[in-house]
Amino acid sequence: MTSLTVNGTVREVDVDPDTPLLWVIREQLGLTGTKYGCGIAQCGACTVHIDGVATRSCSLPVGSLQPDQKIVTIEGLSPNASHPVQKAWLDLDVPQCGYCQTGQIMAAAALLQANPNPSDDEIAGEITNICRCGTYNRIKAAIQRAAETNRG
Ligand code: FES
Numbered sequence: 456m457t458s459l460t461v462n463g464t465v466r467e468v469d470v471d472p473d474t475p476l477l478w479v480i481r482e483q484l485g486l487t488g489t490k491y492g493c494g495i496a497q498c499g500a501c502t503v504h505i506d507g508v509a510t511r512s513c514s515l516p517v518g519s520l521q522p523d524q525k526i527v528t529i530e531g532l533s534p535n536a537s538h539p540v541q542k543a544w545l546d547l548d549v550p551q552c553g554y555c556q557t558g559q560i561m562a563a564a565a566l567l568q569a570n571p572n573p574s575d576d577e578i579a580g581e582i583t584n585i586c587r588c589g590t591y592n593r594i595k596a597a598i599q600r601a602a603e604t605n606r607g
């Protein structure tokens with residue numbers, strides 16, 4: 456059995472240690488907000504936070520995690536979608552099809568945690584998630600909106 460701390464709760468899972476974290480999150484824990492896109496750490500659809508750092512869960516063997524490392528998925532980012540990034544996403548109608556968006560939101564939230572006032576260039580450099588619908592400009596605007604909220 457592997458112990459994981461997910462969204463503040465310790466969970467025990469019975470999986471091969473080589474299983475990517477993404478599949479444990481989705482299939483063992485039933486948290487399907489985290490998406491599968493490429494499976495090779497390129498697209499970012501599977502982004503979660505591990506100890507506050509945006510991490511592509513499709514390429515992370517679950518056996519490499521320690522039980523006390525804090526894994527946060529989109530379901531645990533905030534109660535009632537109240538995180539400033541989630542509010543900004545709603546205000547600016549960022550999603551198109553939506554498939555990439557949980558990964559985008561998790562990447563954005565981690566960026567703002569590390570850098571509360573990013574420039575557009577810093578956003579472009581840090582948010583490397585792919586959106587096939589091309590919502591990049593609205594993602595950038597929403598991150599700036601959330602940064603304004605952070606600044607109060
Ligand atoms: S599914 Fe993980 S980066 Fe694409």
Ligand code: FES
Nearest residue numbers: 552553586587588
């Ligand atoms: S909103 Fe469709 S892939 Fe990004």
